[in-house]
Amino acid sequence: MNGYNFAYLDEQTKRMVRRAILKAVAIPGHQVPFAGREMPLPYGWGTGGIQVTASVLGASDVLKVIDQGADDTTNAVSIRRFFARTAGVRTTTHTAEATLIQTRHRIPEQALREDQIIVYQVPAPEPLANLEPRRAETRQMHALAEYGAMHVKLYEDITRFGHVSISYDYPVMVNHRYLMSPSPIPAFDNPKMHMMPALQLFGAGREKRIYAVPPYTHVRSLDFADHPFRPTCAPAMCALCGAGNSYLDEVVTDDLGGRRFVCSDTDHCATRQAETA
């Protein structure tokens, strides 16, 4: 695009972001502060993910952008266009074709490969924020691996409700060391992070933090021996492709309680429909 560098950010800024990414990869799950820039999209709409993507994107990359699992949601369209316009890279909706996937709130159903990078948009990188709002304190809690407060929170959930009531942004332990927010993906997606062959990068623009899970890293959703982690999903099958093991959106069809369930991952659903057709 005229007057702007490849992928919008200037090269100095990209280098700064890549340094933060390298540090993040070296310390899996640790939040690395970085001098986040203002982006031409608003904070809270993916600026962290966009800066990470802009910094690792190359001219030969093939980019896929999803929001809520879908390629055609408005914000996914907007971000994909942003890179098509500022970097001129090829874009795709097919998970298997993409070399770089930027996502908000989902991990694709199809298993990712070693030659792929997934970039998560993160609104609130600090998993302890709801227990301790002061970042100066939480930083120390991470340094000392002092995660008792989170275990107490889970325990209190179990005593009140019979099980943990966190359904998305379910906290994980990365590499047996750092407590990490997986971003607001449904807990259903958490197991996909464990030993994933692809590099997982997380960008939080407003909070100015980057963190990472390198390929083949141990990622465990917090739980107790007698209350193992249980991801939830609607007990139904996709109305379009018949999938019984994918994450489902609930679509309300009338005002009489009528509803149907469809795959949240539109590419997965479309691929399955094409195969059976």
Add this chain to the structure above:
Amino acid sequence: MAYVAVKGGERAIDNAHAWLAESRRGNLDNPLLSLEQIEQQLGRAVDRVMAEGSVYDRELAARAIRQAQGDLIEAAFLLRAYRTTLPRFAATEPVETATMQCRRRISAIFKDLPGGQRLGPTYDYTHRLLDFSDDPAPPPAPGVPAEPTPIPPVHVIMGREGLLEPDPHTGKPPADLTREPLAFPADRSSRLQAIARGDEGFLMGLGYSTQRGYASSHPFVGELRVGEVAVEMTPPELGFAINIGEITLTECQMVTQFRGSRSEKPQFTRGYGLAFGHNERRAMAMSLVDRAMRAEELDEPVSAPAQNVEFVLSHCDNIEATGFVEHLKLPHYVDFQSELEILRRIRTEAGDGA
């Protein structure tokens, strides 16, 4: 099918943008607002956008205001997103506000003082009566000095007795949170930078809260000045400072009580406010909040929101705040779905069967 209606699409975005452009322009019979008109007749809006957009450029700010239909936070956002792409060649020398060519200078703590009181162009004593006459051209104003003179700042006048704390000199270069992430505890230079571009309304609310008992510091306007200062920089190949232009600034020195501490004698302390352009509300609110955030340094109890540095700095930026508040408009149906499922499960397991 409902499914299609739920999800957005490229055409929907294109159409929305086209509609926005049409409604922004309004009736085509009316001429397009010129940038000069906005710059001159909506000058205070331009000043606010420059402060929160964090770049001194009146024409760019006017352009942003027009593009944002007068939504000043949106305009500041446009400016910020532009400034961040600009290469940085060098830093200027610190501006010297003591040599400001003041068009306005008032002090609320002395009836008269060297340099005098100068009201300048102020709304302070206007009666807020809507003017229904579309006055085409006001007569030339009397009393505008042809050549404004520098006025010594009140803290210099007052400082000799040691009753007022002197200017701090840390010797360290100031922080720059556009290049380094904000970290806590934050030193005063990062605090001042953050609130200098912070939301005017948020700062005013916090400043107001200190006046109503939440971190009271008994403030007095030591001095408020508005005028032009020279901007100088030293090119490495020259080795001496050259003047590269001038900018309009509003500066507030808020004088506040201080009871003294174990190590310090009692003296008046200062809160500092500085704003691009003519914006007294911003400079004054900033100085109140700056002083409140010095509580810990001055051994005062830290209990009120305005004294909580992390609270103030994490929430004062309206570009960050508006983005995150408004992002709730984005789809959240994956998260909401998982909440639905867990609520259903809890209700089922509660065994009511209802």
